[in-house]
Amino acid sequence: MPTRLNPYLSFDGNARQAMEFYRRVFGGELALNTFGEFGTEGEQADKIMHAQLETDSGLTLMGSDVPPEMEYTPGTAMTVSLSGDDVDELRGYWNALSDGGIVSVPLERQMWGDEFGACVDRFGTPWMVNISQPAG
Secondary structure, three states: OOOOOOOEEEEOOOHHHHHHHHHHHHOOEEEEEEOHHHOOOHHHHHOEEEEEEEOOOOOEEEEEEOOOOOOOOOOOOOOEEEEEOOHHHHHHHHHHHHOOOEEEEEEEEOOOOOEEEEEEOOOOOEEEEEEOOOOO
């Protein structure tokens, strides 16, 4: 397997819902493992220890719930960026990700010629979508 770089998102108890949402957005196969599968009992047992979404278009997104003994600090130091020239695919992702979220930059043509938008989805994950325009 070649080396790959992919986002790993942390959630405060709603990783299952978030990753299932991302599966609806991007399609693909979602694998979910709970803390209980690895011996944790009690309230934390049903929380997600590791989730991995592999899409048909080659995207990989991972995530988990932060255990109570670790600090959960949502931040703005990381944004997930989607870019390419498949207008229908990227607009579809944009529409799904921004639905119920906060749009900071509407998806529209920008000064550099591409369509670009930025939002934070309903789970607090920041996204940027850039649709490249054909050269010429």
